[in-house]
Amino acid sequence: MARKQLKSIKDKNKVGLKDSFKAWQSIPRFFGEIYRSGRTLFIVNLFARIIKAFAPVALLWIGKLIIDEIVLQLGQSEKSFDLLWQYVAMELAVAITSDLLGRLVNLTDGLLGDLYSNASSEKIIRKTNELTLAQLENPEFYDKLERARTQTNSRVNLMSNALSQAESVISIASLIAGLIYFEPYLIILLVLSVIPAFINEIKFSSDRYSLARSWTSERRELDYLRYIGANSQTAKEIKLFGLTDFIAKRFRRLSDSYYKLNKKLAIRQSVFGGVFNLIGIVSYYGAYVLIIYRTMNGLITLGELTFLSGSFNRLQSNLQTFFSRFTRISESALYLQDYFDFIDLEVEDIADKSVPIPKVMIKGLEFRNVFFSYPDSEMAILKGVSFTMGAGEKMAFVGQNGAGKTTLIKLILRFYEPTQGEILMDGINISKFDKAEYRKLFGVIFQDFFRYEFTLRENIAVGNIDALQNHEKIQDAAYKSLANQVIDEMKNGFDQQLGRRFKNGQELSGGQWQKVALARAYMKDAAIMILDEPTAALDARAEYEVFERFIGLTKGKTSIIISHRFSTVRMADRVLVLEDGKVLEIGTHDELMAQPKLYAELFKLQAAGYQ
Numbered sequence: 001m002a003r004k005q006l007k008s009i010k011d012k013n014k015v016g017l018k019d020s021f022k023a024w025q026s027i028p029r030f031f032g033e034i035y036r037s038g039r040t041l042f043i044v045n046l047f048a049r050i051i052k053a054f055a056p057v058a059l060l061w062i063g064k065l066i067i068d069e070i071v072l073q074l075g076q077s078e079k080s081f082d083l084l085w086q087y088v089a090m091e092l093a094v095a096i097t098s099d100l101l102g103r104l105v106n107l108t109d110g111l112l113g114d115l116y117s118n119a120s121s122e123k124i125i126r127k128t129n130e131l132t133l134a135q136l137e138n139p140e141f142y143d144k145l146e147r148a149r150t151q152t153n154s155r156v157n158l159m160s161n162a163l164s165q166a167e168s169v170i171s172i173a174s175l176i177a178g179l180i181y182f183e184p185y186l187i188i189l190l191v192l193s194v195i196p197a198f199i200n201e202i203k204f205s206s207d208r209y210s211l212a213r214s215w216t217s218e219r220r221e222l223d224y225l226r227y228i229g230a231n232s233q234t235a236k237e238i239k240l241f242g243l244t245d246f247i248a249k250r251f252r253r254l255s256d257s258y259y260k261l262n263k264k265l266a267i268r269q270s271v272f273g274g275v276f277n278l279i280g281i282v283s284y285y286g287a288y289v290l291i292i293y294r295t296m297n298g299l300i301t302l303g304e305l306t307f308l309s310g311s312f313n314r315l316q317s318n319l320q321t322f323f324s325r326f327t328r329i330s331e332s333a334l335y336l337q338d339y340f341d342f343i344d345l346e347v348e349d350i351a352d353k354s355v356p357i358p359k360v361m362i363k364g365l366e367f368r369n370v371f372f373s374y375p376d377s378e379m380a381i382l383k384g385v386s387f388t389m390g391a392g393e394k395m396a397f398v399g400q401n402g403a404g405k406t407t408l409i410k411l412i413l414r415f416y417e418p419t420q421g422e423i424l425m426d427g428i429n430i431s432k433f434d435k436a437e438y439r440k441l442f443g444v445i446f447q448d449f450f451r452y453e454f455t456l457r458e459n460i461a462v463g464n465i466d467a468l469q470n471h472e473k474i475q476d477a478a479y480k481s482l483a484n485q486v487i488d489e490m491k492n493g494f495d496q497q498l499g500r501r502f503k504n505g506q507e508l509s510g511g512q513w514q515k516v517a518l519a520r521a522y523m524k525d526a527a528i529m530i531l532d533e534p535t536a537a538l539d540a541r542a543e544y545e546v547f548e549r550f551i552g553l554t555k556g557k558t559s560i561i562i563s564h565r566f567s568t569v570r571m572a573d574r575v576l577v578l579e580d581g582k583v584l585e586i587g588t589h590d591e592l593m594a595q596p597k598l599y600a601e602l603f604k605l606q607a608a609g610y611q
Ligand SMILES: Nc1ncnc2c1ncn2[C@@H]1O[C@H](COP(=O)(O)OP(=O)(O)OP(=O)(O)O)[C@@H](O)[C@H]1O
Pocket: 137, 374, 377, 381, 399, 400, 401, 402, 403, 404, 405, 406, 407, 408, 447
């Protein structure tokens, strides 16, 4: 991880005003998404807001009528209260309706927010799956994903802010209409009083975003440190190696420098904001003086005075909220842009879907002079690998750590494409097949299989999730992989929750997990089985049993086994020995033992260890 100490946000890409405004373009699309996540709620919310928006001007107007009526009646010898009570009743009705509508708006805002946040989280999960491993392992991608994922709340706030903004526009327009009707000059004062504050807001919002954005990868590091520093899975090592201080200090160093930058920005914003607010207050009193003067000269009534000063006051605070909300929206819109950038990331799939995948493999797989380097890396991992593997053949890949065995598997499964050369299935380049369909041919257990904290049943069914309800199939897979022994020991059998994260969860030993994960490979009637170190955590007897079953069950099936244990390797029809990204030897166990090369050497070394 990079150890950076940023002096200011200018150290990294700064987001300008232009970008802030450009980000607004994604708002219509955003509303499309919200509408689709809750159509009725959205329409109800919109209508409630539109009606509620007229409440402020209506209340002020009725207030004016009441005061003018009181003044009129005071001058009469015979007073009538009829009209007055009617006005009061009207004001009460408007106040109650506005309150009820406000509640309806809050309710629908909350519900819509929940629906939208669920829908967008699901979208992110689905999108992540569409991307290639190369994209997933790219740090830039991670930053994008992090920004898209962590800003879900900000998107929900954006929704209610944007809707409130639409409501404000109507309120402001209606108040302005009243003001123009009686005193158009007041509008000029009003504009003068709020514009500086607005410019100030916009400037600081893009600075705030620039800071947050430029710190995405550092924030990721902070999250990572928080995770490893306070986590039950890492606790064992952290305690044993006494790492707490090391991690806490590293966390503090990074978080302190972020705090300092943020503090500088917050203080500047607060000082400027204060000054501009003063301008607003002074202009309000300027307007007040003007209105009082005109009232005293008999140009406007007392009711109009209350209406105008009330309208001016409300307008000013409404406009200020409007502008600060405007900047909040611009800020969230920038994050929104990140979310859409992520959702729109291009999926690299060069498959020509028209090429049919062989139903039954006849000739087998062939590597033809394959070279490979991982994306963004110069280092060649595979250097001209060529070999063929017949249909129905059981092949073992052998080689020292880092030789490239797992990389071969990743290429066969099309997680990456060769940098040079071809991989063929029955003579057709595998890059021509539809990726998802092609992968259905394989039953695989990875060396670094994932331990899902789901039930045992689900942990096995992930190998073929469509068969989740097929108990017989799951039971059968469990039997084949010896996972049935694990299930027999569980209180809740197949429905036992695994891991320690959730209630009633049961943690498994390394070997038990491996048996469960191996069952996944048996969940499909796959044409080709790939087992990447499937027994590394098993005891000697379990390993022997697993392979005995495997060989018996997969007679005539194509399979690849990666293992460092030669007792397992020798069961294969042929062995491919990989050294430093090249095929060193290939042949049956007996053939390889007859050659004085790496295989024979390693075999004898291991055999000697057992004597
Ligand atoms: N995602 C990756 N990005 C970049 N380099 C990688 C990646 N995965 C593996 N490598 C590199 O590729 C080389 C081969 O790794 P691979 O996992 O294929 O080895 P292996 O033969 O399976 O080793 P082992 O026996 O230790 O499992 C290693 O040098 C490793 O550092």
